[in-house]
Amino acid sequence: MSVGRRVVLGGAAAALASARLRRAKAEAPKQGGVLRVSAYGDITSFDPATGRSGEDHVQLYPLYDTLIDYDFPTLTARPRLATAWNFVDPKTLVLDLRPAVLFHDGTACDAAAVKYNLDRVRSYPRSNIKADVDAIDTVETRGAQQVVLHLKRPDTALPLVLSDRAGMMVSPTAFEKYGEAFDRNPVGAGAMRFVEWRDKDRTVYARNDKYWQPGRPYLDGIRFALISDLQTGLRSVMTGENDFIYALTPQQMMLARRARDLVTSASPTLFCQLLFFNYGRGLMADARVRQAINYAIDRKAFDQASALDLYQVAEMLLPKEHWAYDAALAVRYPHDPVRARALLAEAGHRDGITLDLMAYNDQASQQRAEILIEQMKAGGITLRMKSGALPEITGQFFSGKIGDMLLAAWTGRPDPSLSYALMFGKNGYFNPGGAEMPGLEDALAATRVSEALDVRKAAFATVQKIVIDDALCAPLLFQAQLVAHNAKVQGWQPTLLGKPRFDDVFLSG
Amino acid sequence: MGGAWREFGQRAAAMLPAALLATLLVFALLHLVPGDPAVTLAGENASAARISEIRHLTGLDRPLAVQYLVWLNGVLHGDLSRSLLSGMPVAQAIAEKLPLSLFIVVLAMAFALVLGVPLGILAATHPGSIIDGVVSGLAALGVALPNFWLAMILVALFAIDLHWLPATGAVSLRDNPTQALRHAILPAMALAAGGMAEVARQVRGALTVVLRAPFVRTLHAKGLPGAAIVWRHGMRNIAALLLTLLALLFNRTLGATVVIETVFAIPGIGSTMVEAAVGKDFPMVQGVVLVMALLVIVSNLLVDLVISWIDPRGRRSVGP
Numbered sequence: 001m002s003v004g005r006r007v008v009l010g011g012a013a014a015a016l017a018s019a020r021l022r023r024a025k026a027e028a029p030k031q032g033g034v035l036r037v038s039a040y041g042d043i044t045s046f047d048p049a050t051g052r053s054g055e056d057h058v059q060l061y062p063l064y065d066t067l068i069d070y071d072f073p074t075l076t077a078r079p080r081l082a083t084a085w086n087f088v089d090p091k092t093l094v095l096d097l098r099p100a101v102l103f104h105d106g107t108a109c110d111a112a113a114v115k116y117n118l119d120r121v122r123s124y125p126r127s128n129i130k131a132d133v134d135a136i137d138t139v140e141t142r143g144a145q146q147v148v149l150h151l152k153r154p155d156t157a158l159p160l161v162l163s164d165r166a167g168m169m170v171s172p173t174a175f176e177k178y179g180e181a182f183d184r185n186p187v188g189a190g191a192m193r194f195v196e197w198r199d200k201d202r203t204v205y206a207r208n209d210k211y212w213q214p215g216r217p218y219l220d221g222i223r224f225a226l227i228s229d230l231q232t233g234l235r236s237v238m239t240g241e242n243d244f245i246y247a248l249t250p251q252q253m254m255l256a257r258r259a260r261d262l263v264t265s266a267s268p269t270l271f272c273q274l275l276f277f278n279y280g281r282g283l284m285a286d287a288r289v290r291q292a293i294n295y296a297i298d299r300k301a302f303d304q305a306s307a308l309d310l311y312q313v314a315e316m317l318l319p320k321e322h323w324a325y326d327a328a329l330a331v332r333y334p335h336d337p338v339r340a341r342a343l344l345a346e347a348g349h350r351d352g353i354t355l356d357l358m359a360y361n362d363q364a365s366q367q368r369a370e371i372l373i374e375q376m377k378a379g380g381i382t383l384r385m386k387s388g389a390l391p392e393i394t395g396q397f398f399s400g401k402i403g404d405m406l407l408a409a410w411t412g413r414p415d416p417s418l419s420y421a422l423m424f425g426k427n428g429y430f431n432p433g434g435a436e437m438p439g440l441e442d443a444l445a446a447t448r449v450s451e452a453l454d455v456r457k458a459a460f461a462t463v464q465k466i467v468i469d470d471a472l473c474a475p476l477l478f479q480a481q482l483v484a485h486n487a488k489v490q491g492w493q494p495t496l497l498g499k500p501r502f503d504d505v506f507l508s509g
Numbered sequence: 510m511g512g513a514w515r516e517f518g519q520r521a522a523a524m525l526p527a528a529l530l531a532t533l534l535v536f537a538l539l540h541l542v543p544g545d546p547a548v549t550l551a552g553e554n555a556s557a558a559r560i561s562e563i564r565h566l567t568g569l570d571r572p573l574a575v576q577y578l579v580w581l582n583g584v585l586h587g588d589l590s591r592s593l594l595s596g597m598p599v600a601q602a603i604a605e606k607l608p609l610s611l612f613i614v615v616l617a618m619a620f621a622l623v624l625g626v627p628l629g630i631l632a633a634t635h636p637g638s639i640i641d642g643v644v645s646g647l648a649a650l651g652v653a654l655p656n657f658w659l660a661m662i663l664v665a666l667f668a669i670d671l672h673w674l675p676a677t678g679a680v681s682l683r684d685n686p687t688q689a690l691r692h693a694i695l696p697a698m699a700l701a702a703g704g705m706a707e708v709a710r711q712v713r714g715a716l717t718v719v720l721r722a723p724f725v726r727t728l729h730a731k732g733l734p735g736a737a738i739v740w741r742h743g744m745r746n747i748a749a750l751l752l753t754l755l756a757l758l759f760n761r762t763l764g765a766t767v768v769i770e771t772v773f774a775i776p777g778i779g780s781t782m783v784e785a786a787v788g789k790d791f792p793m794v795q796g797v798v799l800v801m802a803l804l805v806i807v808s809n810l811l812v813d814l815v816i817s818w819i820d821p822r823g824r825r826s827v828g829p
Contacts, residue, residue, distance in 0.1 A: 045596070052549065052553065053553070129552075129554060180596070199606075200606075229772070232771070233677075241677055388544075391545075391787065395543060396544075398555075399545060429556050429557060
């Protein structure tokens with residue numbers, strides 16, 4: 001559990017609560033006040049089906065309750081709008097719904113509304129999440145409080161899929177009224193209702209007085225100041241113009257820790273910095289070359305140099321706190337440049353190799369790329385870097401099939417099967433070479449057959465073993481969620497997903 | 510003046526194609542740079558099929574010429590289209606954001622003039638003195654200082670340490686004039702430094718030449734006070750230069766808002782343009798370019814008009 005030497009870690013049950021909190025005093029929750037959050041980036045759409053960025057969630061969660069929730073520290077499924085769920089057979093999922101839940105416009109959030117939503121995300125032409133719910137064949141209502149999902153194939157990833165965008169319930173009445181304009185006129189059943197969105201300026205929410213959870217929310221409202229420059233956002237918290245900022249860089253975290261009256265917190269997340277490989281291309285098609293790259297990387301030194309030792313070294317695509325983490329696979333690639341050279345020699349590259357590295361042109365990415373270029377030299381690997389803006393480089397690598405590897409990050413998904421399918425599945429968009437690894441598709445399918453966590457964990461171990469043994473990517477670090485807020489903000493809990501939620505937040509004083 | 514207005518109208522009409530050409534160039538450049546907005550729009554769970562579907566839905570699969578002509582047809586009918594990324598009407602976005610940027614630019618120019626002109630006069634009326642040296646030094650410093658660095662220093666001092674002024678955001682003049690001014694002061698000061706230096710240098714240089722002219726010697730011989738000579742005769746002689754400088758400053762300051770808006774988290778037109786260009790939001794980029802080009806053209810024409818009005822030589826050259 002090495003999020004960083006500065007992070008004081010508690011017991012296993014408090015893996016996330018291990019967040020380092022300074023000067024925070026425990027207080028009984030109280031009602032009232034507006035939380036002012038400096039949010040990194042504008043929301044792409046308030047319609048959960050048409051949005052396109054993982055950064056949206058922080059602004060979607062207050063508006064939309066999901067059918068199923070996830071446990072903050074472990075990401076296991078827990079009830080929310082669905083009080084219970086059950087796979088009566090591998091292809092039939094039954095959801096029991098919470099009674100007397102209303103959308104902000106007064107529409108009942110019942111079985112008919114849930115069916116409408118699940119049909120909508122699968123059939124709406126602008127929906128970006130059709131693939132998430134592709135396993136659903138039909139949705140049937142049984143009375144007002146029960147829906148049955150008939151599946152095309154077994155998919156036990158669905159409960160956690162329904163804790164993400166697909167499970168965010170929108171008011172059918174509002175969607176029928178607004179159509180495409182629902183993107184800017186959201187109506188959900190969450191703790192907050194929408195008030196205003198000014199592009200690149202602010203989004204404003206007010207308390208939902210008809211919220212189903214008694215005594216919640218504590219806050220009268222939330223105002224997100226949309227500040228894309230994190231340094232500027234941190235200044236706004238230091239001057240008292242905002243109360244809370246997240247997604248700080250390690251360097252900014254150091255600054256926040258020196259600031260008067262600021263509370264800081266660092267907690268692990270799924271957000272993984274990694275090298276995507278195009279393993280269908282040239283030298284990268286040889287597993288020994290990909291393994292050599294993994295051996296050539298000194299991840300600990302990489303953490304110290306690029307993240308001030310605040311992040312967690314990534315041995316696979318799941319951090320130690322995740323329920324599907326497999327410790328047995330964690331030691332596959334220790335830093336060993338000699339072994340890297342030996343593998344290259346075995347592959348017929350005694351004099352080393354030259355590969356094309358794609359990287360984004362922001363300062364932090366450039367720094368990370370430079371460190372990797374230096375580390376790889378010792379392993380006999382010369383990297384030629386090509387850098388550019390994120391949309392440009394992402395498009396070139398994944399669509400244009402340009403470059404051998406891309407230095408980027410994976411934000412993670414509530415259910416790991418989605419990540420593995422998107423990144424390594426034969427048709428996964430993030431598998432630019434489209435190469436199929438023997439046994440991987442079957443192993444992926446096996447992760448969705450059983451609902452039992454221990455069975456799923458074993459199935460994921462098989463998937464991860466293929467990914468790691470064949471070195472289909474090079475995981476580097478799991479980013480920590482670095483947060484700073486003033487002392488008024490109480491009750492904030494980090495999530496392993498790394499997307500901030502303010503469910504339990506209240507303001508003191 | 511009738512001739513001047515006619516000239517203004519003719520030149521404005523002649524410049525319109527230039528503005529449209531600017532949008533065509535930007536459109537072509539954006540398409541030359543690799544990257545596909547459909548990939549951005551497809552989101553985190555993108556698939557090749559979904560990207561292809563989005564291209565079709567947004568018209569990005571049409572030939573480039575058709576895409577441009579469709580946009581141009583919309584413009585001619587008063588429709589600047591919608592942002593690909595936010596879905597917001599481009600005209601509405603510009604109408605919301607442009608006033609915030611313009612307010613900062615105008616305030617910055619006011620600071621530059623209020624400080625730069627007296628400093629230039631002081632230096633010109635004391636050539637070779639310590640005052641001249643100090644003004645020249647300040648002017649050199651003003652030109653050399655990067656405005657984003659100055660912005661951060663101003664924030665550290667006036668917002669973080671003294672808590673006098675806000676460090677981030679902007680308020681519309683219509684919503685709250687006092688708060689709008691408080692939010693605009695620091696960014697305007699950061700933007701004004703370079704302009705102030707430029708104004709001081711130009712005023713000093715031009716006024717020094719004027720004050721050495723034979724007619725000024727005559728004015729002194731007639732017993733006219735020094736201040737009257739500077740204000741009534743000196744400044745009138747350099748007014749055309751000052752106006753030209755103002756037009757240049759306006760264009761330059763408008764461009765510099767891109768960086769300053771990021772430092773102060775101002776949702777203005779500059780930051781909108783940058784984010785749209787990075788995200789390849791073609792309709793937004795073209796809409797902003799068109800409006801900015803028109804703004805620059807109109808400001809330059811207005812300055813020309815005023816110059817031709819105050820300068821008899823200019824007036825003679827206008828119209829038949």
